[in-house]
């Protein structure tokens with residue numbers, strides 16, 4: 648599999664310092680390709696936990712969830728070539744900004760970054776005919792509090 652430069656760039660945004668994947672690899676990891684919806688469900692969980700960790704100013708946990716979320720997005724792009732590269736690269740500024748906010752323990756910058764990231768999630772959903780999957784900044788800790796379930800008026 649050819650690793651594209653932007654993927655490395657994305658992975659480089661802190662993902663490299665995550666627990667080395669091989670340390671946790673299951674025996675069948677080489678064969679198993681998760682379904683895109685499953686990768687996304689994991690991304691949704693991380694997006695939610697990222698927000699909760701930032702809100703609680705647990706920056707170590709926030710950094711961890713951000714790395715996990717980035718890994719999910721990289722996986723989506725690596726395994727599903729139908730996903731336009733641009734839809735992932737446009738997330739880079741908001742991911743970087745969140746990473747900087749976590750380093751600086753800056754709650755305001757963190758919240759702004761999460762808002763932008765969330766808009767990036769939805770932009771991709773809209774462009775891939777999944778506009779009905781609407782992610783939002785979580786309202787609270789309840790499961791799925793980062794998804795809008797009421798239908799939107801968007802075409």
Ligand code: HEC
Pocket residue numbers: 683684685687688690691694716720730731734735738764765767768769771772775777780782
């Ligand atoms: C590069 C494109 C892209 C980006 C970026 C993206 N998604 Fe998705 N997402 C998809 C596609 C395509 C689907 C539909 C998958 C399917 O039909 O199986 C999806 C589906 C989902 C679903 C529905 C999963 C389910 O089974 O209920 C959730 C939740 C989700 N995405 C969350 C997120 C979150 C949170 C982000 C941002 C952190 C995000 N997505 C960013 C492309 C993207």
